[in-house]
Amino acid sequence: METPSVKEASEEISDEVSTKTVVSAEEMAPAVDYLSPELFQDINVYKKEDLDQEGVEQEIPAELQTMYLKTLSDIDEQALVTGRVIGMTDNDIILDIGFKSEGIIEQSEFPEDKLPKIGEQIEVFLETLEDKKGNMVLSKTKADFLKCWKKIRMTYENSEIITCKILRRIKGGMVVDIGEIEAFLPGSQIDIRPVRDFDLYLNKELEVRIVKFNEVRKNIVVSRKVLLEDELKE
Secondary structure, X not given: OOOOOHHHHHHHHHHHHHHOOOOOXXXXXXXXXXXXXXXXXXXXXXXXXHHHOOOOOOOOOHXXXXXXXXXXXXXXXXXXXXXXXXXXXXXXXXXEOOOOOOEEEEHHHOOHHHOOOOOOEEEEEEEEOOOOOOOEEXXXXXXXXXXXXXXXXXXXXXXXXXXXXXXXXXOOEEEEEOOOOEEEEEHHHOOOOOOOOHHHHOOOEEEEEEEEEEOOOOEEEEEOHHHHHXXXXX
């Protein structure tokens, strides 16, 4: 086998180079100057006193603040609000009351056969918009109590007659149910004549009138005696 001469090898290399594409200096990508100030135009520079502050405050446009506050204008804590059921879990019911976050109520606050459906609107009591964990605290039980309390207040103001059920005996009288709220029926107000055996009245229903209504202490006193006295006057 013959070894190619230096001249022949040189000619072969020259032919290979000539077949390749030659890129001119104009076609090459321009070199990037990483020290150019233009590369740092979008970078915010803070002074030392800025870093010593708790944070850099960003001003929120007045228009956005007004729109946000408008959504909260009708929402008050410690009050009844209406919410729409938007979801349910195994244990909770999720409500939308028009706030930035949803509220949650435990299903245990509802009777098993009366759970609300998706899309249904219910009235609840708003305890706080955000607790320490950032959750909205709602209560169906307190809402029912407040609605019942409001109804009983109107009954008292109008001197209306209501029906109560005797629940149990306590010192000085009986505890009665006047509609999801308990009241006190003094022994001296059960009848015109002194009552000797209070147990005879257990689980019975009687017509009474509210004679004392203390909203601060949530104390209600009823009387059957005043109705009997009114009948005698007639």
